[in-house]
Amino acid sequence: MPKSLWLLIIGMAINVTGASFLWPLNTIYIHDYLGKSLTIAGFVLMLNSFASVIGNLLGGVLFDRIGGFKSIMFGISITLFTLFLLIFNHDWPTYVWLLILIGFGQGMVFPAMYALAGSVWPKGERRAFNAIYVAQNVGVALGSALGGFVASMSFHYIFIANAALYLIFFLISFFGYRRISNKKGVQASIIKQPKSIRNRAAFLSLVLLSCSYLLAWVIYSQWASTFSAYSQKIGIELNQYSLLWTVNGALIVLGQPLLSMVLKRFEKKLKMQMVVGFMLFILSYIVMLEAKQFSSFMTAMVIITLGEMLVWPVVPTIAHKLAPKGREGFYQGFVNSMATGGRMVGPMLGGFLADVYGMKWLMIVMIGLLFIGMGLTVIYDRVFSSEKEKEMSVSY
Incomplete structure (x- = not known):
């Protein structure tokens, strides 16, 4: 595999590890710590998923218009800024709005990562996407396991750990992905397509x-x-x-x-x-x-x-x-x-x-x-x- 794909794999693993610190515990936090019903907790998670859908679509369009590096950095910046806000304010209803923004920012990153993986190793085809898929699952396993351990000490540490891992992802992306380019029509606007x-x-x-x-x-x-x-x-x-x-x-x-x-x-x-x-x-x-x-x-x-x-x-x-x-x-x-x-x-x-x-x-x-x-x-x-x-x- 190309070195650029390894950078994407490492970044995806760290990205998902950070996300997995929080998402399995969202319902517990909203219900047990914020004192809301399970119905409200489910509705909040639905809003988070809906924001991710919008982020997925926008992230894909931005990839085609401004390139993989810029679109990934845009999504990471939104998520990282929101996660730092979450450290200092995770009360109701601020938690809801920040969770929606996190879903939106994270949603922008995933399609750009997949599209970039396909462009940096076009001959790899399925193997490139399978590698990103495995990296996601490594992140889910690590984040879920570590998240439970950290939460047992203090839920506040969950927000700190999540932001810290995203900061690492930001630095890897900023210094590592700048040189990765999807040369096949990255500046082409979808509006101009015949x-x-x-x-x-x-x-x-x-x-x-x-x-x-x-x-x-x-x-x-x-x-x-x-x-x-x-x-x-x-x-x-x-x-x-x-x-x-x-x-x-x-x-x-x-x-x-x-x-x-x-x-x-x-x-x-x-x-x-x-x-x-x-x-x-x-x-x-x-x-x-x-x-x-x-x-x-x-x-x-x-x-x-x-x-x-x-x-x-x-x-x-x-x-x-x-x-x-x-x-x-x-x-x-x-x-x-x-x-x-x-x-x-x-x-x-x-x-x-x-x-x-x-x-x-x-x-x-x-x-x-x-x-x-x-x-x-x-x-x-x-x-x-x-x-x-x-x-x-x-x-x-």
Whole structure:
């Protein structure tokens, strides 16, 4: 891998480690320390996710207009400034407004990082995006583990640690990313792009792919929301449930060598890779339909983690391939915003289904949504292929 990609990987790991100090503890802080209801806490987190969606879209557009370095620094600067404010004022309602700004700033960074990874190692294709994906998971594992330890001493230290890590990320980005340039049309405005048949078809393919991605995240988000409550209800201990996520992170990081061997079979078959991933998601939910003990939860978690390892890195790879010259950032921002949207909608939809119809029907509905997502994956590129053939026939 190029040295510039290693800088992006290190930066992403530190970025997500800092973010993971805070996000798993937000509900606890709002409910236990600020004295607000769980409904209000959920609404605040939804606002944070919505701000991230806007940040994803804006970050992608800025990448295309002003370049990767400037767009990343803009997002980091907003986040870092807000985190320093959070150290000195984290009372209600200031905490809400600052959390929204943090979501917006962080949202701007992710699509630019992914788009830059694709441009600095164009020959690497999926491997570049997979490396960024692994770095994110390393950050989640480190941040979540360290965050709980720091919070046990004082919650105030969480805000200090988060700001300190973002300061390190700022310095790495400022001194390391300045020399990294995405030479393929970084200054091109998306407004000036010719609206050819191929570009319209590429965007329609992106929309279908992103809808599939959103559904996958709606289903996956149940593990951090409804399934956690369900596990407690059937007598699974909290430390056992936490172990599920430890296994999730360990599989993602340690399983990369084995995954690389498997993915050689999918070198030019990204769609098939996604379909297999969706099938594993479905299998995981079939196991969960009859899950009454910890071993079933662990089996389902291992299966869905394998599916995640196939699906999550391939979506930005396909988006990069679909993107016309000069729109790489916008395409990455679009798929990132759909993932964030899935994480935002998933807990609300799952909570409603579980409360009104019960867990069994929740899982049946989720399996149905997975089949829809798999169907969208199968057809996403058919429009692009047919329209490309039309364009070629017109040009001849």
